[in-house]
Amino acid sequence: MNRFISFMERKFVPVAAKIGGQRHLVAIRDGFVAIMALILAGSTGLVLKNTLFKWIPALGGLIPICDQVWWGSLAIMTLLVVFTVSYSLAKSYEVDALAAGIVAVGSYFATLPQSYGDAGWGFVHWQYLNATGLFTGLLVALIATEIFVKLVKKDVTIKMPEGVPPAVGRAFAAVIPGMTAIFTFGILFLIINKLGGNSLYDVIYQTVQKPLQGLSQGVGSAMLAAMLINLFWSFGLHGANILDPIMNALYLPALEANAAAIQQGLAAPNVITRVFFDSYIHLGGSGATLALIIAIFIGAKKRKEYREVAKLSAPLGLFQINESVMFGLPVVLNPMLFIPFIITPGVLTLIAYLATASGLVPPTYVAIPWISPVGIGAFLATGAGSGSWRAALLAIVNLVVAIFIYLPFIKLADRQVSKKTETSSK
Numbered sequence: 001m002n003r004f005i006s007f008m009e010r011k012f013v014p015v016a017a018k019i020g021g022q023r024h025l026v027a028i029r030d031g032f033v034a035i036m037a038l039i040l041a042g043s044t045g046l047v048l049k050n051t052l053f054k055w056i057p058a059l060g061g062l063i064p065i066c067d068q069v070w071w072g073s074l075a076i077m078t079l080l081v082v083f084t085v086s087y088s089l090a091k092s093y094e095v096d097a098l099a100a101g102i103v104a105v106g107s108y109f110a111t112l113p114q115s116y117g118d119a120g121w122g123f124v125h126w127q128y129l130n131a132t133g134l135f136t137g138l139l140v141a142l143i144a145t146e147i148f149v150k151l152v153k154k155d156v157t158i159k160m161p162e163g164v165p166p167a168v169g170r171a172f173a174a175v176i177p178g179m180t181a182i183f184t185f186g187i188l189f190l191i192i193n194k195l196g197g198n199s200l201y202d203v204i205y206q207t208v209q210k211p212l213q214g215l216s217q218g219v220g221s222a223m224l225a226a227m228l229i230n231l232f233w234s235f236g237l238h239g240a241n242i243l244d245p246i247m248n249a250l251y252l253p254a255l256e257a258n259a260a261a262i263q264q265g266l267a268a269p270n271v272i273t274r275v276f277f278d279s280y281i282h283l284g285g286s287g288a289t290l291a292l293i294i295a296i297f298i299g300a301k302k303r304k305e306y307r308e309v310a311k312l313s314a315p316l317g318l319f320q321i322n323e324s325v326m327f328g329l330p331v332v333l334n335p336m337l338f339i340p341f342i343i344t345p346g347v348l349t350l351i352a353y354l355a356t357a358s359g360l361v362p363p364t365y366v367a368i369p370w371i372s373p374v375g376i377g378a379f380l381a382t383g384a385g386s387g388s389w390r391a392a393l394l395a396i397v398n399l400v401v402a403i404f405i406y407l408p409f410i411k412l413a414d415r416q417v418s419k420k421t422e423t424s425s426k
Helices: 002-020 023-034 036-050 057-071 074-092 097-110 131-153 166-173 175-194 200-216 219-234 239-263 274-280 289-299 304-317 323-328 335-357 376-381 388-425
Strands: none
Touching (some): 023 074, 023 131, 036 057, 036 074, 036 239, 074 097, 074 239, 097 166, 131 200, 131 239, 166 175, 175 200, 200 239, 219 239, 219 335, 274 335, 274 376, 274 388, 289 304, 289 335, 289 388, 304 323, 376 388
């Protein structure tokens, strides 16, 4: 095991660190974080509409408020992400981030058809703006921003004389880079249209996004994703942050598709969504470390340092915060905990998948705060409806399963202390 850890530290960690710090991936991650307030607002609206406002007839008149909040948040998620990702990327290059974000939004609209079905000219269907458009939106945001940044860096700008207010100077400096970016996507739309395609969105959705989302709904790919997050963490790299762009691109559309279906009174089409992992797998944080803390309280009799870290980390673990365990125990680069830390999320993903796919628990469709405690998060993520208590119970069952996975390894670590004490006494 030590030889394996040493090999991974030499070969895997440097590559993973570069991936985690890659400028475009960081911009995507920060872009999603920036719209979290609106995602939570839209999800709260869905919960209220389908629970409290539906259960109490006197509150039924407030349902339109929830519909409008959803329309102003989840229904336009791609549009929001295009701006925030472009803004974050441009900011990392130290150019005018606001102008870049505006140009990216305009560029995205330049790729969309100006009519939909039998609707007349000037109609933009909401499918282009909700989470199903994320792949296309992210691609356009990154390319438009790169065009904008490169032209600004090469000083291909309109220069204003001294004495002009800074805001005016920045606006004119963005004219040529901004026009170049948006015309690029206007030309691209014409080419796709002449070749028989409807839009860039349709081409990407049919050839890339739809196959990838179908693959992501497989239990094997979900288990791999959950375990890969922990593999990064095992070497001191923030696995959740590194894989966030990929997880959001694959599983946020699934969450939004479920939410849209529930909104229309239909069955949710997806088993695995972004909050599926927060509800059933990341119990106490990546690796279900709340279970590790409980296992320490049960099985660590000799390892006083484990118990002290567990005591300090338990209150944080209740709210899914686990850095103190990761680096205080530590879990990072700990050969004794490497195996349970990696296999636990895979096992929990399998259990949660089977329970959801079989209909034992309702599918997740509500974005929840990642700090939601075990059970409560699953209850809210499934809409707090009549079947949500089973989702909460599933989260608790998964926590118990994780405790049993960790417990033998904690006891083994405890015995090592006893053996060392016996050896030193001789």
